[in-house]
Each structure stands twice: as C-alpha cells, then as structure tokens.
Amino acid sequence: MNASNTARAYGWVARFFHWTVAALILAAIALGLYAGSLPKGGEAQLQAIFQTYSVHKTVGVTALTLAVLRILWTLTQKKPLPLHPGRRLEGFVAETVHWGLWIGMIIMPISGWLLHSAAPGGFARILWPFGQRLPMVPEDAALAERFAAFHKLGWLLLGGLILLHILGALKHVIIDRDGTLSRMAGNPGRAPEPPTATAGVLPHLLAALAGIAIWAGAALTIAAAPTKDGENIPASAPQAAATSGWAVQQGTLNIEATQAGSTVSGRFDQWQAVIDYDPESQTGRVVVNVDIASLTLGAVSDTAKGPDFLNAAAHPNAVFEADILPATSAGPSHIARGRLTIAGHAVETDLPFELTVNGDKAQAKGSLQVDRRDFGIGTSYGDESTVGFGVNISFDLTAKRQ
Ligand code: HEM
Ligand code: HEM
Known part of the structure; x- marks a missing residue:
C-alpha cells in the first residue's frame, strides 16, 4: 500500500x-x-x-x-x-x-x-x-x-x-x-x-x-452588501436572538469574591443573553446562559472552576431565566425576577438593574450579591477564613432593538 x-x-x-x-x-x-x-x-x-x-x-x-x-x-x-x-x-x-x-x-x-x-x-x-x-x-x-x-x-x-x-x-x-x-x-x-x-x-x-x-x-x-451598523443579531446566537427583540452589542459579566480577606475580581468571557423587552409596559423576559469554563478569576481561575467550587466539568453552564419588571421601590429602575441556576442548584433570585432606553438602543447595568452556600458551592470551606460566602455578580451591557 x-x-x-x-x-x-x-x-x-x-x-x-x-x-x-x-x-x-x-x-x-x-x-x-x-x-x-x-x-x-x-x-x-x-x-x-x-x-x-x-x-x-x-x-x-x-x-x-x-x-x-x-x-x-x-x-x-x-x-x-x-x-x-x-x-x-x-x-x-x-x-x-x-x-x-x-x-x-x-x-x-x-x-x-x-x-x-x-x-x-x-x-x-x-x-x-x-x-x-x-x-x-x-x-x-x-x-x-x-x-x-x-x-x-x-x-x-x-x-x-x-x-x-x-x-x-x-x-x-x-x-x-x-x-x-x-x-x-x-x-x-x-x-x-x-x-x-x-x-x-x-x-x-x-x-x-x-x-x-x-x-x-x-x-x-x-x-x-449595505451595512446595517450591527442592527442584526450578533452572529453568536442568531436564531435564538432572532425572536428576542433585543440583541446584545457589547457587554461584560464580572464577579467578585473574597479570598483570605482580599477581594478577587474576575469575568466570564462567554455568555449569551436572549432578551425580550417592551419599553411601553417596561416588562419582558431574559434568559442568560453563562459558560463557566470561560471564567478568569485572578490566580484562582482553575480552583474556582474545579470540583470544590463551580465544578465546570459537571455543570458547564450557569443560567438565569427571569421576568423583567419595573421596580416598585427606590433604586434601580427594573428588576429581573426569576431563577438563577449555578452548579446545578436553582435559587429564586431578584436582580435589580438600571435600564436606560434611548430609541433603539438600551443600556443595562446591575449587580447582585449571592451566597455561595445557597448553590452548594465550596461546602468544604465551611467558614469565611479562606473563601468568603458572599459573591458579587455584576453586568453592564448595551443592546439594540431588532
Ligand atoms: C462524499 C463524496 C465524495 C466523493 C465520492 C469524492 C470523490 C473524489 C474522487 C474520485 C476524487 C479523485 C478525482 C481524480 O482522481 O481526478 C476526488 C478528489 C478530490 N476531492 Fe473528493 N469526493 C467526495 C467528497 C469530497 C469533499 C466533501 C471534498 C471537500 C470539501 C472533496 C475534495 C476533493 C479534492 C480537493 C480533490 C482533489 C484531490 C487532489 O487532487 O489531490 N471531496 N474526490
Ligand atoms: C468545515 C467548516 C464549516 C462548515 C462547512 C460550516 C457550516 C455551517 C452551516 C451550514 C451553518 C448554518 C448556516 C445557516 O443556518 O444558514 C453554520 C453556522 C454557524 N457556524 Fe459554521 N461551519 C464550519 C465551521 C465553523 C467553525 C470552525 C465555527 C466556529 C469556530 C463555526 C461557527 C458557526 C456559527 C457561530 C454559526 C451560526 C451562524 C449564524 O447563523 O449566524 N462554523 N456553519
């Protein structure tokens, strides 16, 4: 041969x-x-x-x-x-x-x-x-x-x-x-x-x-072909976004945790939001899918994604599925109320966020404090001396109406 x-x-x-x-x-x-x-x-x-x-x-x-x-x-x-x-x-x-x-x-x-x-x-x-x-x-x-x-x-x-x-x-x-x-x-x-x-x-x-x-x-x-100035859905999730009403143009998803008393900051590079929102009624729906493996968290990225914490191998995605509602109290203008699933544990969650709509453009920004124990994360770290219980999740994005 x-x-x-x-x-x-x-x-x-x-x-x-x-x-x-x-x-x-x-x-x-x-x-x-x-x-x-x-x-x-x-x-x-x-x-x-x-x-x-x-x-x-x-x-x-x-x-x-x-x-x-x-x-x-x-x-x-x-x-x-x-x-x-x-x-x-x-x-x-x-x-x-x-x-x-x-x-x-x-x-x-x-x-x-x-x-x-x-x-x-x-x-x-x-x-x-x-x-x-x-x-x-x-x-x-x-x-x-x-x-x-x-x-x-x-x-x-x-x-x-x-x-x-x-x-x-x-x-x-x-x-x-x-x-x-x-x-x-x-x-x-x-x-x-x-x-x-x-x-x-x-x-x-x-x-x-x-x-x-x-x-x-x-x-x-x-x-x-004529440019549409990014009007179309981002190519990343074309079909999913096609029915969504709003397509994310730019955005960051950050987290902050405490390790041995000091703050460590990080970000997820891979995530996708499918957003439906009606500015008239100020209501809508959002589904966010986060790729856990895309997390970078200073020197502890691998530990954070490992079996003791987020366990990316067993639970590759975190998902937030929520209704968007106008806020009823002072503070940020809106609330996303729904279910946050991290490491396979689902928790009912309210995420307050500020939303500014200007014609076809929208900017949204919000943050949320979660307790890692609610998601069964880091159970072998029973006190806060090594890793704090509270984790801050924040996002900032701009979106365009489809
Ligand atoms: C599945 C059905 C396919 C069949 C039955 C098939 C059959 C053949 C045959 C018989 C040749 C030799 C032609 C000759 O001797 O002159 C050939 C060459 C070639 N095929 Fe395919 N092919 C198939 C799929 C593909 C696909 C999907 C690609 C790439 C996208 C491809 C790329 C090529 C190229 C580039 C050559 C030239 C190879 C060379 O000269 O070194 N073929 N194919
Ligand atoms: C052999 C190479 C490849 C072929 C033949 C191919 C073919 C295709 C086809 C047929 C679709 C569906 C298009 C439609 O719905 O009209 C698609 C979509 C897509 N592909 Fe590929 N693909 C290839 C490689 C890749 C690679 C390497 C990536 C990324 C690393 C990629 C990313 C995507 C994405 C993101 C979409 C959705 C695009 C959109 O609908 O806006 N593809 N591809």
Whole structure:
C-alpha cells in the first residue's frame, strides 16, 4: 500500500485526508443546519442549541487542522494523471471544482472562527482546551454579522461545489465506468494506467483562477452588501436572538469574591443573553446562559472552576431565566425576577438593574450579591477564613432593538 501518490492512483495518506476532511465538512454542514433548526425558548432548549454549536465549531476547527495538513502533504505529492486528457472542458470543470473545494475547506472554518471571535459575549465554546477567540479580532456585533453572512453564503457555495464534485464522481462510476473513483477509494487495481499526454500549464492555471474567482465573488458580495451598523443579531446566537427583540452589542459579566480577606475580581468571557423587552409596559423576559469554563478569576481561575467550587466539568453552564419588571421601590429602575441556576442548584433570585432606553438602543447595568452556600458551592470551606460566602455578580451591557 503506497503512502505516496503514483501516476495511477492516490496513496493512502492522500486518501485518508480526503475522506476524513470530506466527512468532517459534511458533518459540520449538517450540525450547523441542525443547530439553527432547533426550537428556541426555555433554558433546556437554549442549552441544546449551545451544545450543538459547540460540536459544530469543534468539528469545523478539526476539519481546518486536517485540511491544512492535507494541503501541506499534497504540495509534496505528484497528482495522478487524468484518465481522459482529451476531454478538455470536463477536465477544466473538475479541476475548477477541486480548487473551489480546496479554498472552501480552509475559508469556511476560518470564517466560522472569525465570527465566533467577533461575537460579543461569545456563546458556544469550541470544545478544545485551547484557542477560543482568534487574536486581533475585536468583539464587534457588526463585524460578527459580516462574518456570519459570509459563513452562510459560503456553506451554500461549498455545498454546491461538493454536489458537483459528487455528481462528477458518480458520472465516472455510472457512465464512464473508468475507475476514477477507485483511485481515491483505495482500489487502484481497478484504475487503468492513464495516458501520459499532458495538457501544459495554462489549463491548470485557468482552473485555479476560476476556483479563486468563485470565492472572491462570494467575499465581494458580502463586502458590498449595505451595512446595517450591527442592527442584526450578533452572529453568536442568531436564531435564538432572532425572536428576542433585543440583541446584545457589547457587554461584560464580572464577579467578585473574597479570598483570605482580599477581594478577587474576575469575568466570564462567554455568555449569551436572549432578551425580550417592551419599553411601553417596561416588562419582558431574559434568559442568560453563562459558560463557566470561560471564567478568569485572578490566580484562582482553575480552583474556582474545579470540583470544590463551580465544578465546570459537571455543570458547564450557569443560567438565569427571569421576568423583567419595573421596580416598585427606590433604586434601580427594573428588576429581573426569576431563577438563577449555578452548579446545578436553582435559587429564586431578584436582580435589580438600571435600564436606560434611548430609541433603539438600551443600556443595562446591575449587580447582585449571592451566597455561595445557597448553590452548594465550596461546602468544604465551611467558614469565611479562606473563601468568603458572599459573591458579587455584576453586568453592564448595551443592546439594540431588532
Ligand atoms: C462524499 C463524496 C465524495 C466523493 C465520492 C469524492 C470523490 C473524489 C474522487 C474520485 C476524487 C479523485 C478525482 C481524480 O482522481 O481526478 C476526488 C478528489 C478530490 N476531492 Fe473528493 N469526493 C467526495 C467528497 C469530497 C469533499 C466533501 C471534498 C471537500 C470539501 C472533496 C475534495 C476533493 C479534492 C480537493 C480533490 C482533489 C484531490 C487532489 O487532487 O489531490 N471531496 N474526490
Ligand atoms: C468545515 C467548516 C464549516 C462548515 C462547512 C460550516 C457550516 C455551517 C452551516 C451550514 C451553518 C448554518 C448556516 C445557516 O443556518 O444558514 C453554520 C453556522 C454557524 N457556524 Fe459554521 N461551519 C464550519 C465551521 C465553523 C467553525 C470552525 C465555527 C466556529 C469556530 C463555526 C461557527 C458557526 C456559527 C457561530 C454559526 C451560526 C451562524 C449564524 O447563523 O449566524 N462554523 N456553519
């Protein structure tokens, strides 16, 4: 079994890369569409959406890694010769589609990763121990929306190219019966020796340019589309937010705890809020999903996420599901009244917050003091000498009406 390609067939390394990358890309498309089709609403449904996107992103990043390795390998390899060098147009179309696929297998996961990085608050983690946000990509709803638009157009393009590619392969099996598929399927014995005539460099160059033009066209279409100044939902939870009424543009979610008498401050980098709010009645509903693993808390980040405290492995998300009501007493203008679930323990909670609505923009800011013991957190730290009981949770966000 040859590791390297020959003039007659692909070696096993090229075949391994072809079929694993193909399977991962098809799985990513299926998972992306499935995640978008899931029902939205309550806490359990949101969790299902987040988890599906997490798997989608992980599959996509894995495909990207293998695709890069595949390209590096291909650069060292000769290409099996065409079986029908005389069929110029067919060869040109097949090669153009191959170029489109090469570019698509890189550009699609990268556009997804860019959109994941730019989305304010993030939401569904990549299930990898490293590499969440890409460096130098600012958190910006409008930018995330652009990447999302490209990602959505891109999958249609990539899907179309894959379809053409598969139809081409089927044509070779059903009509030509020429063993082209066997060269990639690992049965080179069934592939005939190709003729040695070569077509020169020009047709290859044209096919490469045509493949690049397809993707450049998609990028230009998105770049030329009118900006909506981030009006659309942040790409992070598009479907969930589509029905929400208000989309978070920018926001922070901070916590403060006391350790050995001193205050330690930290923040969650990945969270998502689905907000429904009617300024007339001043009422609404909010569901916030927080990714516990995204917590940074000074030098004790890992301890805080470990089994003695938030136990991110067993309880990856904290959720706050609440009704928004106008406040009846002095102080902040509103209250979010509902259920806060941390580390698997649900507690009825009132979160007072100040809300200022200015046309289509809203700013909300509030904080809440919780007792870690109510959530069964740090039970082995029975007094406050090491870790205080009180933990302050605060948020500050701006949102835009959809
Ligand atoms: C699932 C059905 C698929 C089938 C039946 C299939 C079949 C084939 C065959 C038979 C070849 C060899 C063509 C030749 O020798 O000229 C090939 C090459 C290729 N396929 Fe696929 N493929 C499939 C899916 C995919 C997917 C999903 C991708 C990527 C998104 C892909 C990317 C490529 C590329 C880039 C080449 C050129 C490889 C090279 O020249 O090194 N294929 N495919
Ligand atoms: C092989 C690579 C990938 C393919 C083929 C792919 C395909 C898709 C598809 C088909 C959708 C659904 C689009 C729709 O509902 O119209 C989607 C959505 C999404 N993907 Fe990917 N994806 C890939 C990689 C990634 C990666 C690596 C990430 C992030 C790290 C990512 C993040 C997302 C997000 C956040 C959405 C929701 C976008 C929105 O609706 O605004 N994707 N993707």
